[in-house]
Amino acid sequence: MSGALRTEITQVPETSRPQAPIIHSDAEAIAVARALAPKLAEGAIERDQKRILPRAELDLFSSSGLWGITVPRAYGGADVSFATLAEVIAIISEADPSIGQIPQNHLGVVEALRVTANEDQKQRFYAGVLAGRRFGNAFSESGSKNAGVFDTKLVRDGDNYRVTGQKFYSTGALFADIIPIAATAEDGNAYLVFADPQSPGLTIIDNWSGFGQRTTASGAVTLEHVAIAARDVVPAYLGYEQPSANGPVSQIIQAAVDLGIARAAIHDTIRFVRTQSRPWIDSGQETAAEDPYTIAAVGDLVIRLHAAEAILALAGKAVDGAIADANIDTVAAASLKVAEAKVLTTEIAILAGNKLHELAGTRSVLQQHGLDRHWRNARTHTLHDPVRWKFALIGNHALNGVLPPRHPWN
Incomplete structure (x- = not known):
């Protein structure tokens, strides 16, 4: 086969969606995400219960300009901090974590292009991303030896x-x-x-x-x-053969999704306890929100959430450093800090989803409330890579100075 192909991507395909606006700053990206989130939250319970795919909501999301905020400035993008990107994904994921997860691979590809693509490829694909075009993915294989092996x-x-x-x-x-x-x-x-x-x-x-x-x-x-x-x-392969932030970028987005799930679960816990739960018979309190054990448990959740938020922001700054000056040390530092964030966001997402029902009580499991989705989403999404390996990765570096392996899961 020679010459031009019918399937050659000479330009990013046109769609019926409106062209996305270009976001110019970190502050604008956060503001757009906060304005968009309530619209994406509408119908989230019904979509989850009936498995209604969020086509209209996804169009709204990608047409907001948020899918292009990490495009390098040299190609017309805002090139926002990855601390900002993590917060954007957390905001969207708090509204609907399925929608928050969908651009994860898209954003990973945007970063991979920075490191591995030639100039023609960057010009074509970045222009499309800024216009609101979406990358999907066909990466993982369920039948290969492990996640890093591609039989394709x-x-x-x-x-x-x-x-x-x-x-x-x-x-x-x-x-x-x-x-x-x-x-x-x-x-x-x-x-x-x-x-x-x-x-x-x-x-x-x-x-x-x-x-x-x-x-x-x-x-x-x-x-x-x-x-x-x-x-x-x-x-x-060049993104891992030489030091690059490709792995930490992929992982920080996953951690941000989990943070959003945790926020949503804690928000619903507080709302339900305040408005619908009954105090336990032995508490002597008039409302469930006055139960001292419930108060302490909610305090514990909030502290853990704030710790996860703080480490995730630090991880974003470490990723920025690895992008600005990619070398063995900066990339390792980014991988380690993102690993810390992944541990904390995983733990608080699963804990918050579980504690919701413990603190809110039996009526919280009624299907009409749709509150089980938080634990189901947390348990499912945190399986993307085993967080038990993050503890070992961090400990091996602290004890023995061993740098994290470079691959998409670190």
Whole structure:
């Protein structure tokens, strides 16, 4: 196969969505997220219970300009701090964590392009991102040896390529304008290749059945000899062969989703205890909110939440440092601080989802309230990578000076 391909991404595909505005500063990004969040929260319980995919809400989100806030300034973006990005994702995830999770891979790809793409690729793809176009993903595989192994193959076909494989956990693919695919080439290295969702041989299957994060559409993508233009192949392995912030960027977004889940669970705990829960018979109190054990438990949740928020902000600044000056030490520092944030956000998200029902009481489990979604979402989303390994990673560095391995989960 030679010459131009029908599937070549000469420009980012047009959509019926309005072009997104360009956000120019960190403060503007936070303000836009705060204004948008209540709109995304509307109907979140019903979407979760009935598994209604958030198509209209996602269009609203991507058309806000927030999906382009990490585009480098040289290409027209705000290049906001990753502390700001983490707060934006937490704000959106507090409203609906499925919607908050969907841009995670998109934002990871935006950062990967900074490190691994050539100038033509940066110009084309960043322009599309700023216009509001969405990357999905076809990265993970449920059948490979481990998360870092891609059995999907990229092979030469004349001047261009073909990609074949089976993907799962493909969050965002169903809603995407472009699907980046992780594949192993004949040289044994991992590449990102970019495909139009309508490409012949590319099939998106909405078969995500997880009990949490139910509307992320994190199902399967099958690839049968999908044609890929040579100019749409990016050497992703370079992002880990040399020091880069690609791994910490991917992980900090995951931590921010969990923080948003925790905030929502604690907010609903306080609201429910104040308005609907009854005091325990032995408390001698008139209201559940005056129960001293409940008061202490809520205090514990708030302290843990604030600790997670503080470490997440510090992690964002560490990621900024690794992007500004990528070397072994700055990238390791970012990985370690993000690992700390991942531990704390995981713990508070799961704890808050569980404590909600303990403190709010039996009536809090009634389906009409939809409060079980917080624990289900936390338990599901925090499985993206085992947080038990974060403790070991941090401890091994503190005790033995061992730097974290460089990959998308660190």
